[in-house]
Amino acid sequence: MAIISSPKGSNAERSRSSNRRAVMGYIHSAGEMGRAEIARNLSLSTQAVSNIIAELLEDGLLHEKGTRASGRGLPALQYGVNPDGGYAFGIEVRPNAILAALLDMQGKTVFKHRITFKDARPAAVISHVTALRDEMIAAIPSAQDKLLGAGIVMPGPFGTTGLIGQGSDLPEWSEVDPAKLFHEALEIPIMVSNDANASAMAERITGVAQGLSTYAYLYFGTGLGLGLVSQGHLISGAFGNAGEIGHVSVLVNGEYASLESVLSRLSVQRYLQNNGQGSVDFERLTELFSDKDPYLFEWLDTASQALGHATQIIENMFDPQTIIVGGAMPSGVLDHLVANAPLPDLSVSNRLEREQPRLKTGESSRLTATLGAAALVLNQTYTPQFIPVH
Structure with missing residues (x-):
């Protein structure tokens, strides 16, 4: 995942920034908290927490939520995240469309839009994205001076690799630095990621991964991607391409095949087309599942086997709390x-003391990755980069 933001500064500045994020994260998770409780949880002095909260109140990121009695003494003043204190912009770039969404500090979608196009080269995409930014600000004027940053989701892999030419590449992007390009166009901090990583983070902000710190996310886009989250942070790899699990070979029905050739949206569309169904989009796939179409259920039998193999690989390599399956696939199919x-x-995950199921269904929507792009920005706001210190 590529990031362009403000300079990191000194160790003291980084420590202060991390402590701010830790305070925001605890308050966001709890809904509301008082200073003393935050200080205990973070092993910070009450004075240090008071200073941080004062800054966050001045910045508009927190607001007071009344008092709560707890034992002896005066009731403690509670603080909560101010939904309108900041906004996260999410952009998903596909080969033939751009989707945009704006989230408030609580992860609520306050703006969304989709445009289609035929030219996915860098200059054309940047033109569309800046136009979407202007349209978003016109719709939500208060966001203009409160944008925390933008998450940009693009098909992987990034750079020139042995996986280029797999059908979902964007033309002329392999030699471009997308983080720099979008930063120059939008003039706000930028985080660039693939769709699986972004969707994995969306589940942590508003979905079934709330409260989890280490999990895997299998994302159904055109192909199949894998997002890995460890201690609240994405595992991106040296060049941002960790999680390209769709190209791993699995044994299904006695033959080896790439995982996404038997377990992806493109896979089911091809299978149904080969059996006379014609073009199958998201809505049509929902109808076929509801009608118990025999060809769809034939595909599901094979795909379920493949998912079992993928589960074993992910569990033994990563040891997650759970594996979440989601993305642009009907919820019934997932x-x-x-x-x-x-x-x-x-599998190392086959143990009795589990608190989470080994597999669980996450968000199912065409906007999953778009919302995930914005969630990348929110997660950075709520997750410290290292252990808070005094």
Whole structure:
């Protein structure tokens, strides 16, 4: 994942920034908290927390939420995240469309829009994105001076790799630095990621991964991607390409095949087209599942096997609290896959003291990655980069 933001500054400045994020994260998770409780949780002095809260109140990121009695003494003043204190802009760039969303500090969607186009080269995409930014500000004027940054989601892999030419590449982008390009166009901090990583982070902000720190996210886009979150931070790899699991070979029905050739939206569309269904979009796939189409359920049988193999690989390599399955696939299809995937016994995740299921269904929407792009920015606001110190 590529990031362009403000300079990091000195160690003291980085420590202060991390403590601010830690305070924001605790308050966001709890809904509201008092100074003493925050200080205990973060092993900070009450005075240090008071100074941080004063800054966050002045910045408009927090607001007072009344008092709460707790034992002896005066009731403690509670603080909560101010929903209108800041906004996160999310952009998803596809080969034929751009989707945009704006989230407030609580992760609520306050603006969304989609445009289609035929030219996905860098100059054309930047022109569309700046126009979407202007349209967003016109719709939500208060966001103009409160943008925390923009998350940009693009198809991976990034750079020139052995996976270029797989059908979802953006033309002329392999030699471009997208973070720099979008930063120059939008003039705000930029985070560039693939769709799986962004969607994984969206689940942590507003979805089924709330309260989890280490999990995996299998994302159904055109292909199949994997987002890995460890201690609240994305594992991106040296060049931002960690999680390209769709190209891993699995054994299905006695033959080896790439995972996404049997477990992806493109896979099911091709299978149904080869069996006379014609063009199958998100809505049509929902209808076919509801009608229990026999060809769709044939595909689901094979795809469920593949998901079981993928589960074993991810669990033994990463040891997550859970694996979340989501993305641009109808919820009924995702639920069926999760319910019918054969979970292997030979896995580090096969243990009795589990608090989470090994597989669970996450968000199912065309906007999953777009909202995830904005969630990348919010997660950075709520997650410290290192352990807080005095």
